[in-house]
């Protein structure tokens with residue numbers, strides 16, 4: 064990854080896991096901007112937090128973001144409503160890596176009800192350490208680059 068900075072957010076069900084992931088990343092030297100929930104007394108639902116992260120990526124302020132709710136699903140659904148956001152809900156390290164290598168995901172979502180902190184930190188590490196198309200032969204790299212462009216065309220048609 065080119066920059067050691069990212070934006071993170073959670074609702075109340077993702078709060079504890081978000082805190083663990085944030086601490087892990089800060090210990091690794093990342094600048095992590097937290098757009099909430101910042102404390103459990105003043106929580107925000109997933110449909111409020113996901114747009115905050117999506118907009119910070121759309122604006123170019125951050126290249127990547129992490130969103131954590133109870134299951135990872137609601138955050139993914141809402142983030143993917145924003146043009147240029149490719150959010151994948153992930154529960155394992157292999158899928159975390161492949162979300163970047165295959166799909167060029169710029170947002171990773173996870174579930175605080177689903178994943179233990181140690182596993183979540185490993186998922187995040189694998190995703191951050193990976194790059195789009197890495198490790199594949201040329202024919203598949205070409206396929207994936209083309210697939211990404213095709214997805215962008217679908218966005219152009221459907222995001223008015």
Ligand SMILES: O=C(CO)[C@H](O)[C@H](O)COP(=O)(O)O
Pocket residue numbers: 074075076077107108109132133134135136137138
């Ligand atoms: O998993 C979720 C959305 O996909 C939410 O975390 C779940 O609906 C619970 O919401 P809250 O934390 O606000 O009680």
